[in-house]
Amino acid sequence: MIELENVAYGYGAKGDAPLLRDLSLTLAPGSFHFLTGPSGAGKTTFLKLCYGALKPTQGQLRLFGDDVAAMPRDGIALVRRRIGVVHQDCKFLDHLPVIDNIALPLTVSGQVMEDQQGNLDDLLTWVGLGARAHAFPPELSGGERQRAALARALILSPEVILADEPTGNVDWEMSQRLLHLLIALNGMGKTVMIATHDLMLIRAAKAQVQARVLRLSGGVLQAAGADL
Amino acid sequence: MNALSALRPDPGADRVVPPSGFTARLVVFTAAAMAFLAVFTLALALAAGRLAEEWDSALARSATLRISAPEEQMPEQTRTALTLLQQTPGVESARALRDEEQRALLEPWFGPDLPVADLPVPRLIEIEETRDGFDPDGLRLRLQAEVPGAVLDTHDRWRRPLIEAAGRLRLLGWVAIALIGAVTAAMVTLAARAALAANxxxxxxxxxxxxxDAYIAGAFVRRFTLRTLTGAAVGTGLGALAVALLPSGGEAGGFLTDLRFAGWHWVLPVLFPPLAALVAWAATRSAARRVLSGLS
Structure with a gap:
């Protein structure tokens, strides 16, 4: 699904001072991964590589079998419809109500929202936002925003879900609720990767699901220690 | 996305771009103002063109022979000149102006009671040329020999600068219309770039x-194209109405009261709104592509 082979990435003009290097990883269908590491280690950059927002400066990255380096920008956009992304600081179109924001992937992919109304209602209920469907994003709490972002990431029924610090802005109870939703999605066969520095969350998840924990440190990806 | 599909409604794409009050009003107003100016400039260019053609056709086939001679020789020289003119190839007709006609010509300067017969006023002979025209140099040589007091005026010296001036005015009108189109494109580009940056x-x-990116660009391009089309339609309508309501001075009014559209010329301002929309489509498309390729 998502394959990295000796991938490096740097933000400089030539990418000659790589933030990430020698990344090799395959996200297999139905797998569950945690990505941890200190702040600034490059977790968000790693996830951006995984959904094609950034292209590697070295190595090969394949999304669903296609080499990202050879893909046009619009080709990457089409691949991105197969990957649901949730950010800690999730952004919405503030002039549209929650239900339209969640349906946005349908809109941009040319699908008629009315045809998917049943799925949309089910999804809103599943993430617990049924009563907030017509509220506007600025009216939502942090937890509601995270759940709305998750619902938006799921509306096209993607094969992969990438979550960047999804519990960073919510309390423990809400983070557990979000974790349960992500574990449930993995149970449905979705590939899940969560970037977090919340070790308690990782331990809580490992008690419920078989998850692989990876650690980014010094720009290199490695298996986490035995404590995780 | 081609220009026509930019006009096709896409409710989904139209909703994702937030309404932007200031740029919306700016684009509509600019398009309306530019279309209004373009209509007037077009009327000016067409009037200048008509004027040039009228002057050209009215003066191109006529000439004047002016005979200055002592009173007792005037009838003889006039007869000789007329005979000579009738024998000249390229002369369709020639006739001496009557006293009343000469008085009418002088009336604007000397008043209605001018005693033409008592004044040493030259005799004027009006010459109409055939399609091929006559040889003015040859005619002058013959006149010099047979009618020494005759001066041939082919109107060239004052006809040519007038026609050239009218032609230049017409050209300037078209240049101004092209500039209006360029300014419209620049304004729409600026507004589109501002909207893209703000969003x-x-x-x-x-x-x-x-x-x-094609979808995102399309949403912005459609919005700016439709706004420009709307503004240009309003501006063109108002401009055409204003031109239609200009007072007509008839033949006496001359150039200033000849600013109007006649016949098929009315089709030309109708083309302005779609042309303005086409300009906006191209300008916004180019701006959107540039901005989107610059955003990571």
Whole structure:
């Protein structure tokens, strides 16, 4: 699904001072991964590589079998419809109500929202936002925003879900609720990767699901220690 | 996205771009003002063109022979000149102006009671040329020999600068219309770039959920194309109405009261709104592509 082979990435003009290097990883269908590491280690950059927002400066990255380096920008956009992304600081179109924001992937992919109304209602209920469907994003709490972002990431029924610090802005109870939703999605066969520095969350998840924990440190990806 | 599909409504895409009050009003107003100016400039260019053609056709086939001679020789020289003119190839007709006609010509300067017969006023002979025209140099040589007091005026020395001036005015009109189109494109480009920059977060969200750049650009291009079309339609309508309501001075009014559209010329301002929309489509499309390719 998502394959990295000796991938490096740097933000400089030539990418000659790589933030990430020698990344090799395959996200297999139905797998569950945690990505941890200190702040600034490059977790968000790693996830951006995984959904094609950034292209590697070295190595090969394949999304669903296609080499990202050879893909046009619009080709990457089409691949991105197969990957649901949730950010800690999730952004919405503030002039549209929650239900339209969640349906946005349908809109941009040319699908008629009315045809998917049943799925949309089910999804809103599943993430617990049924009563907030017509509220506007600025009216939502942090937890509601995270759940709305998750619902938006799921509306096209993607094969992969990438979550960047999804519990960073919510309390423990809400983070557990979000974790349960992500574990449930993995149970449905979705590939899940969560970037977090919340070790308690990782331990809580490992008690419920078989998850692989990876650690980014010094720009290199490695298996986490035995404590995780 | 081609220009026609930019006009086709897409409710989904139209909603994702937030309404932007200031740029919307700016584009509509600019398009309306530019179309209004373009209509007037077009009327000016067409009037200048008509004027040039009228002057050209009215003066091109006529000439005047002026005979200055002592009173007792005037009838003889006039007869000789007329005979000579009738024998000249390229002369369709020639006739001496009557006293009343000469008085009418002088009346604007000397008043209605001018005693033409008592004054040493030259005799004027009006010459109409055939399609091929006559040889003015040859005619002058013959006149010099047979009618020494005759001066041939082919109107060239004052006809040519007038026609040239009218032609230049017409050209300037078309240049002004092209400039109006360029200014419209520049204004729409600026407004589109401002709107794209102000909506960087919207673009980021759309990309995150899988929108292609073509889709994002299309949403902005459609909005700006429709606004320009609306503004230009309003401006063209008002401009055409204003031109239609200009007072007509008839033949005496001359150039200033000849600013009007006649016959098929009415089709030309109708073309302005779609042309303005086409300019806006191209300008916004180019701006959107540039801005989107610059955003990571």
């Amino acid at each position: 960087a977060q919207v673009i980021a969200v759309l990309r995150l959920v899988g929108a292609t």
